[in-house]
Amino acid sequence: MKVDYLIVGLGIAGMTFIEHLRRNNRSFIAFENDSQNSSMVAGGLYNPVVLKRFTPVWNTKEQLDYALPFYKKLEKEFGKQYDFPIDILRIFKSVEEQNKLVCLCGSPHTF
Numbered sequence: 001m002k003v004d005y006l007i008v009g010l011g012i013a014g015m016t017f018i019e020h021l022r023r024n025n026r027s028f029i030a031f032e033n034d035s036q037n038s039s040m041v042a043g044g045l046y047n048p049v050v051l052k053r054f055t056p057v058w059n060t061k062e063q064l065d066y067a068l069p070f071y072k073k074l075e076k077e078f079g080k081q082y083d084f085p086i087d088i089l090r091i092f093k094s095v096e097e098q099n100k101l102v103c104l105c106g107s108p109h110t111f
Contacts, residue, residue, distance in 0.1 A: 003027040012082060015074060047088060054100040 005021060007014050010032040021028050046067070048060045057063070071083045092098045 003029050005029075007031070015078075016070070019070075019074065054097070 004026040005017075005028040007018060007028055007030040010018075010030055014030065014032075018028060018030060046064070048057055048064065050057060068083065075082055092101075
């Protein structure tokens with residue numbers, strides 16, 4: 001049997017790749033043995049700014065506009081939750097830090 005792709009592991013990355021393969025009519029075989037749990041233990045963290053310098057992440061809006069509906073679709077399809085939004089708190093070291101964030105997003109609470 002000939003297939004286009006062999007996927008090892010069905011964590012969030014493997015599932016995401018498979019969904020893209022399905023959308024593009026590509027064949028694949030996936031293997032999962034439950035020996036690794038990185039998606040369960042240390043799932044991805046996304047944050048629209050680099051908190052050290054309060055600078056936007058490259059293509060933040062485009063990435064989140066694509067990723068969030070994509071993960072919602074996977075959640076609906078598989079009946080599981082993959083995206084767990086949480087607040088990220090930061091104690092400002094100075095008034096200057098607070099001002100940088102306010103200038104970036106209009107309010108320190110916009111995220």
